Amino acid sequence: MADIDYSIVVPCYSSGDWLAELVSRIQAVMEGNGSFEIILVNDRSPDGKTWEAIMELAAKHESVMGIDLLYNVGQFKATLCGLDHARGNFIMTMDDDLQHPPEELTKLISAMHENPGVDCVMGVYSTKHHSAVRNMGSRLVKSIMNRLYDKPVGVTTTSFRIMPADFAKTLALYQIAHPQLGPLILSITKNIANVEVEHHDRKHGASGYGFIHLVRETLHSVINASILPLRWFSLLGFFTAGAAFLIAIFYFFRWAMGGAGVAGFTSLILAISFFSGMLLAGIGVLGEYIGRLIQEVTGMPRYTVAAKVGDTDDEAC
Incomplete structure (x- = not known):
């Protein structure tokens, strides 16, 4: 896979039961849009099933690369790990819980090609299907980002996004102890576009974004x-x-x-x-x-790779 059009980075945590469905739906969507790779980053899930599922998918599908982290680092660092290893001309990120429908990836791709000068296109949800606590926390974080990061009026930041490879690799260069991709993107560029996408109800597992987690991430946003x-x-x-x-x-x-x-x-x-x-x-x-x-x-690493499976002909970062 020397020349890849798109990389889809998915940080994974305790999602082994439905990763096969996720990969199948991504492949069905992407097969008509050029060459692609799917990078599944296991954020040291405690269930043991997630990495097993990733290994099985990587053995079955040439387009799947799996990365197992040595210890849990959180969604943002796991995503940066995927960005480090991505080789596509455009890099997309999405969650592993199927609330980001893979079928909506085509909207991100179309919006990026329709706006060739933008650094990032993010999906904005017509209706959000999160818990009340998470919605409240999201509004608080966005209010803080509006003030601290001079967020452009009308722009919404989400984890469902597409970026040119050069810009995505620039994000990965920032050595921040507790990186957050939304604020990090806003600190580098204001050239961001939105496209409306669907957001589905959670069908599997439970959200890891409780009240304490949201408070911690809000503090990280402010301190960063x-x-x-x-x-x-x-x-x-x-x-x-x-x-x-x-x-x-x-x-x-x-x-x-x-x-x-x-x-x-x-x-x-x-x-x-x-x-x-x-x-x-x-x-x-x-x-x-x-x-x-x-x-x-002291240069503490943001993550450490324990194992890789799939197409791993590139050097590990």
Whole structure:
């Protein structure tokens, strides 16, 4: 497979039961659109069945390449692993849960060729079939990206996308400790187009995007983009110090004018507890920045490949 038109990258996690259906539907769609490869990246699924299914599919289909990661790294890093190994002139990414219908890949391809100057085309869902928690988290993340990344008006970011290979490889070059592809794309280019696609109900498995995961990813988005959290805590510190100084002056004059002694032990304890908590939170945010600096300076790998199957004539990254 020396010259490949399209690479379809699919990060996989505990999806072995329906990967055969996913691959079959992708192949049925792509066979009339040029040469292609399907890269299935197993993000160290705990079930054991996912990698077995990938190996079987790679042995059965020449177009399938399987990559097994040594440890779990999350969807974004697993996707970057697929981008590193992709060899197509255009690279597409999609989820493994069949909520991104493979039949909609043709819409991404058509939109990319109709807009040859864009760096990325993303599918935007006419109706989303996620849980209420995930929809709420998605709106929060998008609101943050609008402010921090200067997202173009009317542009929606999703994980169902197509990119020219040169642009996709540029994404893979960024050595970020906790990469997020949507914000990373927005930080590199604003030349993004959308095309409306369908979004199906989840038929298999359960979403891994719980409330804690969404909060963590939101924090990653903010910390990757700016030092705004540090500035917030700095401003809060100056504000509370100023307020404490003014209150101290008030009570000093009250005492100097013969007023009663300062009462309110409970309120004092509450104030100390509140500001101690804010101080610890600020230290935690600072520690997060320092931890990321250590991870990036020491050159910790974003992922480690344990095994590869299928057409593996290229060098591993």
